[in-house]
Amino acid sequence: MIYGAGERAAPGAMGLVSDRHTHTPPLREREGKPMTFGQVGLDPDLVAAIELSRRLRPALGRVLAVLNGKGGQGKTSVTANLAGLLALAAEQANSPRRVLVIDCDPQGNLGLDLGYLKPEDVPVDGRVPEGVLVGDDGKGLMTALQAGTVPHRLRNVRPWLDVIPGGSALDEVNGMIFGKTARGHAHRARLALAEVLATIADEYDWILIDCPPREINVQDLVLVASRAALVPVSFDQASRQGLSGVAERFSRAMTINEPLELLGVAMFGFQYRVGRKGDEVGQRRQVRAELEADLQAAGTDAPVFNSVIRYMPSVAKSCRDRGQLVHELEQAEGPKWWEIRAGTATGRPVPSTEATKVAQEYEDLAAEVFTRFSQLEPM
Numbered sequence: 001m002i003y004g005a006g007e008r009a010a011p012g013a014m015g016l017v018s019d020r021h022t023h024t025p026p027l028r029e030r031e032g033k034p035m036t037f038g039q040v041g042l043d044p045d046l047v048a049a050i051e052l053s054r055r056l057r058p059a060l061g062r063v064l065a066v067l068n069g070k071g072g073q074g075k076t077s078v079t080a081n082l083a084g085l086l087a088l089a090a091e092q093a094n095s096p097r098r099v100l101v102i103d104c105d106p107q108g109n110l111g112l113d114l115g116y117l118k119p120e121d122v123p124v125d126g127r128v129p130e131g132v133l134v135g136d137d138g139k140g141l142m143t144a145l146q147a148g149t150v151p152h153r154l155r156n157v158r159p160w161l162d163v164i165p166g167g168s169a170l171d172e173v174n175g176m177i178f179g180k181t182a183r184g185h186a187h188r189a190r191l192a193l194a195e196v197l198a199t200i201a202d203e204y205d206w207i208l209i210d211c212p213p214r215e216i217n218v219q220d221l222v223l224v225a226s227r228a229a230l231v232p233v234s235f236d237q238a239s240r241q242g243l244s245g246v247a248e249r250f251s252r253a254m255t256i257n258e259p260l261e262l263l264g265v266a267m268f269g270f271q272y273r274v275g276r277k278g279d280e281v282g283q284r285r286q287v288r289a290e291l292e293a294d295l296q297a298a299g300t301d302a303p304v305f306n307s308v309i310r311y312m313p314s315v316a317k318s319c320r321d322r323g324q325l326v327h328e329l330e331q332a333e334g335p336k337w338w339e340i341r342a343g344t345a346t347g348r349p350v351p352s353t354e355a356t357k358v359a360q361e362y363e364d365l366a367a368e369v370f371t372r373f374s375q376l377e378p379m
């Protein structure tokens with residue numbers, strides 16, 4: 001099965017076909033058979049990793065990776081905004097469980113969207129205003145990955161929302177994998193994030209993970225820990241290549257994490273163009289058709305989500321400048337650009353009309369993500 005509950009595709013379609021059935025040792029067939037010298041094809045490290053993954057999976061719950069092997073596809077924006085909206089829903093329901101976001105990117109951009117500081121942003125005198133949260137450049141996460149311990153978290157970045165910050169310390173993941181590979185635990189090493197999450201997952205209803213665009217080993221750790229993945233895709237052709245890159249990552253992760261599924265593809269950063277009846281036209285319509293054809297050829301029933309995040313750089317810039325999510329910007333009090341131009345107000349403008357539209361698109365996407373996740377087979 002590829003990418004989820006769909007029919008098996010013709011082998012080789014777009015390179016999206018999972019090869020897990022050829023790589024995964026047939027555990028059940030071998031169970032009960034005594035190990036003999038000379039037996040070939042059974043890698044004990046891989047078998048142990050699959051068994052551990054099966055044991056951990058039920059405890060991990062709703063872990064969603066946001067992934068695309070290309071840069072600038074909206075991974076961080078989508079992760080932050082979905083997490084913020086899911087946390088808001090948890091708050092409104094007074095849920096006993098919270099939402100966790102993990103920044104697995106050495107760039108550590110998630111802090112820009114959520115408004116916590118990077119260590120280098122802290123003034124030289126080290127004094128941080130009360131209530132302001134500071135990331136640790138990924139050191140806490142890296143330490144936890146190496147030792148399998150409880151990771152350092154920024155608590156209450158928003159009500160009901162915690163964060164494990166990322167940053168340059170995650171560059172050490174390659175060295176960690178290399179070291180464990182040298183000791184014969186190449187596959188077991190790939191479960192490092194899953195093991196870390198198992199220590200805290202019972203506190204969370206949702207765990208969302210922002211992936212880096214390039215670091216393949218980090219992407220693998222994330223997919224091995226995840227129940228499903230969401231792939232944001234922008235309008236350029238490279239983003240479709242990003243989708244087939246994701247397929248390669250999937251095939252590899254599924255050698256250990258068999259239940260991994262593609263949740264769906266989210267179109268990000270498209271010019272808002274619809275016809276009179278609200279139907280999609282132009283590039284939006286064309287790219288959707290191409291993506292749907294790609295997914296069908298790959299044999300998955302994962303959807304291209306209906307909600308499209310429109311191209312709105314003014315909103316994106318205000319969000320990152322202010323460390324606010326789009327639904328928060330929508331509600332932010334502040335001067336409007338036309339008031340500033342008319343000289344009736346000063347300060348930085350808040351594009352709240354545009355923000356309202358983008359906020360609605362993120363809300364619709366969050367609802368689709370919620371529904372589709374609920375339809376995945378329970379673990």
Ligand SMILES: Nc1ncnc2c1ncn2[C@@H]1O[C@H](COP(=O)(O)OP(=O)(O)OP(=O)(O)O)[C@@H](O)[C@H]1O
Pocket residue numbers: 070071072073074075076077078105107109211212213269309310311312313315316317320358
């Ligand atoms: N609706 C939007 N319209 C236009 N630009 C946006 C929108 N939302 C976010 N952006 C901007 O697009 C850029 C890329 O977004 P983002 O950082 O989320 O992508 P990414 O896939 O995480 O990138 P990277 O691969 O570098 O991690 C950022 O500068 C972001 O501020």
Ligand SMILES: [Mg+2]
Pocket residue numbers: 075076077105109210211
């Ligand atoms: Mg990013």
